Amino acid sequence: MSDLLWQKSGIRIDPRIMRFLAGDDVVLDREFFLFDIEASKVHVEGLARIGIVNAAESADLIRELELLGADFRSGSFMLDERYEDGHSAIESRLIERLGDAGRKIHSGRSRNDQVLVASRLWLKSKLLELSLVCAAVANVCIHRAEHDVLPMPGYTHLQRAVVSSTAMWFAGFAEAFVDNAWRARQTLDLVDANPLGTAAGYGVNLALDREYTTRKLGFARMQISPIYTQLSRGKFEMAALDALGAALLDLRRLAWDLSLFTTSEFGFVKLPPQFTTGSSIMPNKRNPDVIELMRASYASVAAARTEIEQLLSLPTGYQRDLQVSKGAIFHGFHRGLDALALLPDLLVQFEWNAERMRAGIDATMYATDAAIEAAVAGVPFRDAYRAAAESGDEAGQGRTPESSLAARTSPGSGSDLRLDELRRRLTELT
Numbered sequence: 001m002s003d004l005l006w007q008k009s010g011i012r013i014d015p016r017i018m019r020f021l022a023g024d025d026v027v028l029d030r031e032f033f034l035f036d037i038e039a040s041k042v043h044v045e046g047l048a049r050i051g052i053v054n055a056a057e058s059a060d061l062i063r064e065l066e067l068l069g070a071d072f073r074s075g076s077f078m079l080d081e082r083y084e085d086g087h088s089a090i091e092s093r094l095i096e097r098l099g100d101a102g103r104k105i106h107s108g109r110s111r112n113d114q115v116l117v118a119s120r121l122w123l124k125s126k127l128l129e130l131s132l133v134c135a136a137v138a139n140v141c142i143h144r145a146e147h148d149v150l151p152m153p154g155y156t157h158l159q160r161a162v163v164s165s166t167a168m169w170f171a172g173f174a175e176a177f178v179d180n181a182w183r184a185r186q187t188l189d190l191v192d193a194n195p196l197g198t199a200a201g202y203g204v205n206l207a208l209d210r211e212y213t214t215r216k217l218g219f220a221r222m223q224i225s226p227i228y229t230q231l232s233r234g235k236f237e238m239a240a241l242d243a244l245g246a247a248l249l250d251l252r253r254l255a256w257d258l259s260l261f262t263t264s265e266f267g268f269v270k271l272p273p274q275f276t277t278g279s280s281i282m283p284n285k286r287n288p289d290v291i292e293l294m295r296a297s298y299a300s301v302a303a304a305r306t307e308i309e310q311l312l313s314l315p316t317g318y319q320r321d322l323q324v325s326k327g328a329i330f331h332g333f334h335r336g337l338d339a340l341a342l343l344p345d346l347l348v349q350f351e352w353n354a355e356r357m358r359a360g361i362d363a364t365m366y367a368t369d370a371a372i373e374a375a376v377a378g379v380p381f382r383d384a385y386r387a388a389a390e391s392g393d394e395a396g397q398g399r400t401p402e403s404s405l406a407a408r409t410s411p412g413s414g415s416d417l418r419l420d421e422l423r424r425r426l427t428e429l430t
């Protein structure tokens, strides 16, 4: 490991303790490194604005930071165990290349606000990705709701209940994912606050131009209180994981439906072949493994959120415990976004089996229609309900799945899906 930035003479560093302190931080910091470099460039500009570095030093620092970014992208610079973390790597490299100018970059900042700003920028980019993928899912669902209008059984308690349709199924998930996209945007707005310039968590005796760095880094607002910036670490990460979890919760139920509907017992759905795998022993099998793994990804997000929640039992101020939150958001977002990224293709490609679904609709499933029709004709609903219950299969006489769906005029149901309204909400978001 290169010299530690904070090392003072006379203290022996035990390598085992060093390894424990660093953990996998340097590996995780690879994920945040380019954001750290971006924020470092803007920090240098801020220092130049208040005369801590001169114009030539500022230009040198920015050029070297850009080179470091390019070397990192091309793989010619490796962020590895030579460094304690990404922040130390940036400073060491600048000192190595520029000497005194490099030694000035840490004026007025601490690794505590440095890690906050890098992880905040990272979170913003992931929440944007989340809102875009949710919008893409909603779009596919709206499109298929318009084109696939096939009757299917509607279940409650997994028991046959009333006639439903593939359009209603898709419209349901369309609205869910419009809301999920909206929630991701709202969460993005919440975390869109600049912590850079709060230093160790108590400000500094420098007139840092925080308004400038806020604008330049593309934040909507400055996070004002240095104490609050530290309080928000972990809290904002949890909010982001909540937004991700909301989408994955819907994905989990969607995946459940599809895995159930592909069984021979149901036979409603045929999955695209690339979403299934073979068995190593049973030659007859095609298994819905991909869908099952998509369903399982909620567990990773919930685990990440719980890990951060457990860390946050802390007094005010920076505590090293907070470092662990980076691994949690990193793993949670990777698993979650990877699963969601597959969803639009799955939804475009899977096929319904119209005959099997129609065969799953029996005459008793018109009982609710019959009772309500009688109620419209003036029979008190409770009496109409009893009569329909006793009539058994007769409830289905003269009815078809299509006629049942056409008569379903309550807003949002069979004949009034309001897909245009969903599309309008989606365009408002994007």
Ligand code: ARG
Pocket: 025, 085, 111, 112, 115, 318, 320, 322, 323, 324, 326
């Ligand atoms: N790796 C650390 C983290 O993620 C960086 C901040 C270290 N600050 C400190 N005072 N030791 O939290």
